Amino acid sequence: MMLKLGVPSKGRLMEKTFQWFGKRGVTLRKSGSDREYAGAVDGIDGVDLVLLSAGEIPRELAAGRIQLGVTGSDLVREKLANWESTVRQVTPMGFGGADLIIAVPTGWVDVDTVDDLDAVAAAFRATHGHRLRIATKYHRLVREFLAREGVADYALVDSQGATEGTIKNETAEAIADITSTGETLRANGLKVLSDGMIHASQATLFRSSRSGWTMAQRDTFRALEHKLGL
Numbered sequence: 036m037m038l039k040l041g042v043p044s045k046g047r048l049m050e051k052t053f054q055w056f057g058k059r060g061v062t063l064r065k066s067g068s069d070r071e072y073a074g075a076v077d078g079i080d081g082v083d084l085v086l087l088s089a090g091e092i093p094r095e096l097a098a099g100r101i102q103l104g105v106t107g108s109d110l111v112r113e114k115l116a117n118w119e120s121t122v123r124q125v126t127p128m129g130f131g132g133a134d135l136i137i138a139v140p141t142g143w144v145d146v147d148t149v150d151d152l153d154a155v156a157a158a159f160r161a162t163h164g165h166r167l168r169i170a171t172k173y174h175r176l177v178r179e180f181l182a183r184e185g186v187a188d189y190a191l192v193d194s195q196g197a198t199e200g201t202i203k204n205e206t207a208e209a210i211a212d213i214t215s216t217g218e219t220l221r222a223n224g225l226k227v228l229s230d231g232m233i234h235a236s237q238a239t240l241f242r243s244s245r246s247g248w249t250m251a252q253r254d255t256f257r258a259l260e261h262k263l264g265l
């Protein structure tokens with residue numbers, strides 16, 4: 036049985052993952068045409084490359100359909116309930132860094148912390164007739180964070196992209212999203228709450244902790260760890 040390694044199928048994460056493995060003597064490459072999602076591995080025997088959407092890799096690991104997978108540490112925490120019971124971190128990879136943060140309009144001069152947001156949220160419903168809305172695609176991580184911080188008077192609004200725009204479009208009052216350079220926040224007149232950092236994400240190699248690995252897969256994993264210097 037081959038050891039299946041899931042890797043993001045496009046974009047920055049794919050290229051940097053290929054480079055990360057390449058530097059360590061394991062060549063990952065797309066085989067077939069540019070648009071075909073087929074891959075090949077050189078430099079080690081017994082590993083199959085599976086190209087997948089970064090967002091689907093956590094689920095595939097948890098189900099045991101792939102044994103190893105590279106994806107953002109944010110996505111594993113967001114997509115899997117009790118992620119530590121189904122997958123294990125092998126190593127952070129040092130790229131794909133992005134922070135999941137809470138941001139509010141720059142014009143909210145009295146709101147700089149999560150406590151300030153809590154105070155605004157508590158008053159918001161009385162004035163506006165609905166709860167303060169936070170737009171995000173990271174429902175699980177945001178709910179867990181706000182519960183820990185004791186913020187309850189809010190409503191999550193689902194936003195699968197262009198989340199920073201929801202404020203101008205008046206579908207939300209605050210957002211929780213990934214930022215790296217901060218450009219998108221600035222361009223949309225938003226500021227990060229000083230203690231509003233939910234998770235510092237980076238690309239990470241994970242392994243499935245589901246039982247059912249064959250002996251051959253275990254041996255290949257050991258050889259791969261050795262080759263990668265882990």
Ligand SMILES: Nc1ncnc2c1ncn2[C@@H]1O[C@H](COP(=O)(O)OP(=O)(O)OP(=O)(O)O)[C@@H](O)[C@H]1O
Pocket residue numbers: 043045046048088089090091106107108109110131132133213214215216236237
């Ligand atoms: N500037 C950035 N913007 C968005 N995501 C970033 C950024 N920098 C790093 N990331 C990370 O990239 C990952 C998301 O990658 P990507 O958008 O390719 O995945 P996806 O949601 O599966 O996309 P798709 O469903 O379109 O394939 C997350 O782990 C995220 O933290």
Ligand SMILES: O=P(O)(O)OC[C@H]1O[C@H](OP(=O)(O)OP(=O)(O)O)[C@H](O)[C@@H]1O
Pocket residue numbers: 195196197198199212213214215216217218219220
């Ligand atoms: O801090 P910055 O460097 O500006 O990057 C952050 C932006 O990049 C991502 O969006 P992406 O381009 O992935 O599109 P999306 O809005 O569809 O998620 C993220 O959702 C932010 O909007």
